[in-house]
Amino acid sequence: xLYENNKALGDKVKHTRSARTLEADATRNGKRLNExxxxxxxxxxxxxxxxxxxxxxxxALKMKKRAGRIYGCCSHREIAINSERYAYTLHTHRCxxxxxxxxxxxxxxxxQEKIRAITPSLIERTDKSDGLIFGTLTIKNPHINELKDYxxxxxRAFARLMTRKKLKGVVRGGFRCFExxxxxxxxxxxxxxxxxxxxxxxxxxNKGLYYMRAEEWAEEWTKCLEAEAKKAGLPFDRADYPNGxxxxxxxxxxxAESVKNKNKKDYKKQYATIEDLQTEGDHVVNYxxxxxxxxxxxxxxxxxxxxxxxIEYDKQIKGIRAISFFGIYKDLxxxxxxxxxxxEDIRAQIECxxxxxxxxxxxVYSAVWCDDHQYVLSDQTLDEALNKKRLNIVNTIxxxxxxxxxxxxxxxxxxxxxxxxxxxxxxxxxxxxxxxIKARTRKTFERLEKTGEVKNLKDVxxxxxxxxxxxxxxxxxxxxxxxxxxxxNKKAFEILDATINCPF
Ligand SMILES: [Zn+2]
Numbered sequence: 001x002l003y004e005n006n007k008a009l010g011d012k013v014k015h016t017r018s019a020r021t022l023e024a025d026a027t028r029n030g031k032r033l034n035e036x037x038x039x040x041x042x043x044x045x046x047x048x049x050x051x052x053x054x055x056x057x058x059x060a061l062k063m064k065k066r067a068g069r070i071y072g073c074c075s076h077r078e079i080a081i082n083s084e085r086y087a088y089t090l091h092t093h094r095c096x097x098x099x100x101x102x103x104x105x106x107x108x109x110x111x112q113e114k115i116r117a118i119t120p121s122l123i124e125r126t127d128k129s130d131g132l133i134f135g136t137l138t139i140k141n142p143h144i145n146e147l148k149d150y151x152x153x154x155x156r157a158f159a160r161l162m163t164r165k166k167l168k169g170v171v172r173g174g175f176r177c178f179e180x181x182x183x184x185x186x187x188x189x190x191x192x193x194x195x196x197x198x199x200x201x202x203x204x205x206n207k208g209l210y211y212m213r214a215e216e217w218a219e220e221w222t223k224c225l226e227a228e229a230k231k232a233g234l235p236f237d238r239a240d241y242p243n244g245x246x247x248x249x250x251x252x253x254x255x256a257e258s259v260k261n262k263n264k265k266d267y268k269k270q271y272a273t274i275e276d277l278q279t280e281g282d283h284v285v286n287y288x289x290x291x292x293x294x295x296x297x298x299x300x301x302x303x304x305x306x307x308x309x310x311i312e313y314d315k316q317i318k319g320i321r322a323i324s325f326f327g328i329y330k331d332l333x334x335x336x337x338x339x340x341x342x343x344e345d346i347r348a349q350i351e352c353x354x355x356x357x358x359x360x361x362x363x364v365y366s367a368v369w370c371d372d373h374q375y376v377l378s379d380q381t382l383d384e385a386l387n388k389k390r391l392n393i394v395n396t397i398x399x400x401x402x403x404x405x406x407x408x409x410x411x412x413x414x415x416x417x418x419x420x421x422x423x424x425x426x427x428x429x430x431x432x433x434x435x436x437i438k439a440r441t442r443k444t445f446e447r448l449e450k451t452g453e454v455k456n457l458k459d460v461x462x463x464x465x466x467x468x469x470x471x472x473x474x475x476x477x478x479x480x481x482x483x484x485x486x487x488x489n490k491k492a493f494e495i496l497d498a499t500i501n502c503p504f
Contacts, residue, residue, distance in 0.1 A: 131203070132272050
């Protein structure tokens with residue numbers, strides 16, 4: 001009896017003393033979250049070590065700041081763990097670095113969401129029986145120091161490929177992404193393009209007018225590379241390629257069901273159409289993205305390593321667009337409304353999880369990264385977690401609004417000065433610019449309004465965004481009118497500044 005009591009007491013003490021960990025509580029993805037964060041820390045240390053070698057103080061400081069941002073990426077998360085022991089991140093701060101694994105995953109997720117969002121319009125505006133092609137296009141491995149030139153070359157060659165006679169009539173659009181791996185030869189790299197292409201059904205008739213066999217794709221791609229290399233003054237020699245053609249791989253995208261059954265007897269391939277995007281969009285997008293994040297941390301060929309190759313790679317890919325849409329995909333994505341945070345959606349999802357009585361309640365925690373090692377959990381309420389998220393979003397909008405209001409005043413001052421100097425060309429340009437900024441400010445203000453955080457600002461500022469300055473010299477504003485606008489902006493700026501980090 002004494003033992004039982006002591007054991008119970010002992011267990012209790014142990015429970016309260018030892019912190020709960022994400023890995024133990026979120027058995028389905030806790031380990032992965034720990035691993036990804038550890039990779040971020042390793043990346044940050046590489047950049048920090050690099051910064052210490054840089055002589056230019058400003059550049060060194062910039063690099064250290066970057067290392068710091070990556071170090072802090074997702075070091076604190078508000079999470080919800082469901083009855084299947086899967087942890088969802090409700091809120092966290094991200095570094096948005098191009099080489100951060102965490103942030104790359106978010107970008108992939110956003111891509112999936114965008115494809116999902118445009119699918120209904122794709123079906124409506126194109127043909128739901130259109131098929132999908134997944135392709136890989138390569139080039140001879142360049143030296144790592146030349147990577148940027150070759151990525152630009154490939155990007156232009158790809159655009160040219162899409163306008164080739166045979167493809168032009170059947171291609172509707174899609175997206176392409178770059179992947180770069182370490183080449184087999186020292187100091188070289190292996191850049192390639194993966195793409196998804198929506199293409200009319202008539203293409204897939206292999207006796208028809210449009211169908212292209214793999215060799216034909218390779219020939220067309222090589223021609224495009226050759227033409228663009230010539231334009232850019234880069235060397236290109238067909239003798240560098242087997243059969244004189246760059247390697248390509250072209251596959252028709254199959255349905256998830258089809259992929260699952262591919263080893264079964266009597267299996268007949270089923271190809272995905274645009275209609276399948278509605279139910280299988282994630283599968284199709286992942287089909288491409290799995291190629292961009294496939295390698296493991298410890299492999300010989302891991303991208304992120306503390307060596308000269310990686311540092312050079314990082315420099316070379318700066319400013320290169322990793323993912324780009326084209327054709328109707330580009331148009332439809334441009335039409336998508338800006339992301340809007342909706343707290344009700346999150347609450348509804350959680351209620352939906354909990355509606356099943358057999359399931360446990362969704363648990364909410366704060367997860368904090370400890371000792372370069374793992375996430376440790378502490379209790380949190382859903383309200384508090386969502387409040388943090390909301391506050392963060394509100395603050396981001398307020399910061400944007402501050403910058404826009406400042407820019408308005410720059411234009412307004414320019415208008416006053418140019419009017420004084422009778423330089424009406426400058427006045428005219430400044431008015432055009434001001435109206436553009438006003439339109440942007442109005443949109444930002446509307447976003448802030450939706451969060452319910454504008455009461456005080458409205459009282460003082462009475463946002464008259466609709467009143468655009470008239471681009472007409474018969475109605476030039478008086479100096480005092482413009483000065484009044486500047487004052488009003490200054491007041492709004494002060495309110496925003498004072499209320500960042502605390503609600504109105
Ligand atoms: Zn990050």
